[in-house]
Amino acid sequence: MTSDPVVPAVSPGEVGDLPTARSIRRFTAAAGKARAGASLTSLLGDVYYAVISAAIGAAVAFGVAQQVRTSLPPAPQVAPPTSLSLPALVAVVLLAAAGVLVSLAGRLGPVGAGGAESAWWLQLPVERRGLLRPAARRLPVVGAVAGAAVVALLDAGLLGDVGGRTLRAAGAGAVVAALLVLLATVVQSSGVPRRRVALVGDVVLGLSAALAVALALAGTHLAALPVAPWPVLVVGLLVVAGLAWLVDGRLDSMPARSLREGGSVATQAMGAVVSLDSRELGRALTAGSSRPVRRWVSRFHGVRGPATALVAADLAQLRRSPRHLVQLVVAALVPWLATVVPQLANVPGVLVAVLVAGGIASSAAAEGARAGEMNPILDRMLPLGAKTVRRLRMAVPGVAMLAWSLAAFGALGRWAGDVGPWLLLAALGTPVWAAATVRAAYRPGPNWSKPLVSTPFGALPTGVTTVVSRGPDLVVLCLLPTWIALILRHVTPTFLVLQLAGAAIAFAIGSSIATGTLMDRMFEASGGRPGGAPGGTAAAGGR
């Protein structure tokens, strides 16, 4: 614009001084509060409930952490040549968590303005800094709280007793997390694209896995993990304050397009978190950070018909998502890591590692099925029956999970002393993972209208838990022979036969296009009123 003041050609009325950004924010908030109808009593009640819930959650988490801590066997006097000490593992996990945090900060953008703020605030000629200040503080604060919680739980659960040390560790976690988020914000506000920052986070995550392998192979022994002294934390806090000040100074120069993108991702991600929809969360975090245009167009040479077209499309989606490929590699290393940490190389430790890593790998391999669930038209574009589509959607997860299973169960075999049978068991269990992946991807949305069940952890919405458990239920039940073999640390031919049967059952369930629960379907069959998820037993995309 020219430096001379611009007199608008058309005006609806006389124009005076511009209001401050704060007054705009206050007007918006006041109108919202006036309509919320919340009394002081109900507000206090909400605060009380939130504080009590947080306190119970923290107490339960620290109780579990302490339980884990006391049940861990002591470190061996002489560590095996290929091993990783517990403090070294925690260091690697913290590095991985830092990678995840940077990746998230990149995907969420420097600062976001939600849909309404973008549409109604960003066009106003008031200083943008005043409008965006609360949004700019939100991400570092959330990052700090998450960082403190993760570090405190790791410290209390694996390294030391709850006390001053844990408090200091939590403080350090909060400072480092806020620092990383603010650094990502500063870098992005300097013009670096979001996807590049996200890629740095993904690379750090991948490097943490490589570092863990290197440390274990080298037999590096880290006896204890140092915790930053208070003066260092104070210095860190000052750096955080400095970066926050720098970000604040740049808020006015952030372009609307970046604010709109960031706000859109944050709104979608927040909605997904609140509604416990991990698929939507994945979509929110993937969409904005990928290249809008591909450098080359796949020719799909192997496509011979609708079935191969569907599989080729799924494969292309997985291949073009570096985040999911990194996720698969990291997940493949986790069970091996559990077997080389002497304190974790026991049945519970390895079992938890396999379950967690399997869940991560399975989620990474589900991109095609998730896309099909989000856009049912994709499943109907090809001349294939709905059940056939489900079966074909298992192909890519099947290949990915076979690779993961061979790596994970190979490590288990090495730990148990006989690799061959474990690899066979892994191959037989692969269809279960693939079926669970597809079943989870096609689960219906959470049904919040079902009754709550009171538990020691608070009210549990049954309509949500039944939906969220779709997929994991197959892993638990249809891989039972594998779990029993793992508990016994021995694979027998009977387990192999039973696992084959489990795979067949999982394949049949994974191919099903019914969306209701078994109970709902029984109700419906008996002529009763289905009380299941929206849509009852309707066949999504059925023919």
Added chain:
Amino acid sequence: MPQPVVRAQDLLVGYGGAPVCAPVTFTLQPGRALALVGSNGSGKSTVLRAVIGLLEPAGGKLTVLGAAVDERTVEFRSAVSSVLDDDAYFPSLSVAEHLYLVARGHGVLDAWDRVDELLDEFGLVDHAAALPVSLSSGQRRRLLLAAGFARPRSLLVLDEPEQRLDRRMLSALTDRLVAEKAAGGAVLMASHDPELVRAVADRALHLDDQRNEMLSAADAAARIARIPA
């Protein structure tokens, strides 16, 4: 000759470095209206997004009121009013409060009086206290359009303003845009409505991925009318 409100010279717009249409060249003077026409995906909305600073041009030159587009400046936001297809609202603000926010945010002194006038003009009086979520999509569209007129401006950018409007409202909007020109305002709009283009635009730029063509409003209207529904 007054300074053009918008000047685009070989402007290239697109996503990820891939242009969506041929380079765009046009000037828009105060008190004039230019319509962007063309089939779906021809780049109309993309050009508009570049003009209001929501998209970095991939090439060429683009100025608004004599300076490169920078929507971060107060001057730009004071001068350029845009109505895109955003369908987002503050969930707790009523229709009237949304309009007041825009008017007062731009320093309009008797903002509530102006809001009342706009509510009347856009047929929203009965919904003044309603939350946008309770409105029909057509009523929400009227709210967005009313917001575009609730503030001072030198350039009005509209993306398919005819969307979801009934004939009566569309006729009133046409009159409003003609009056906008008469008052010295410039109008840049994308449209698929031949009547709106014929009545409001002085010229029309037909966008295509091979070659763009400047047409008279009448020719553009006739070309739009020939496109099968």
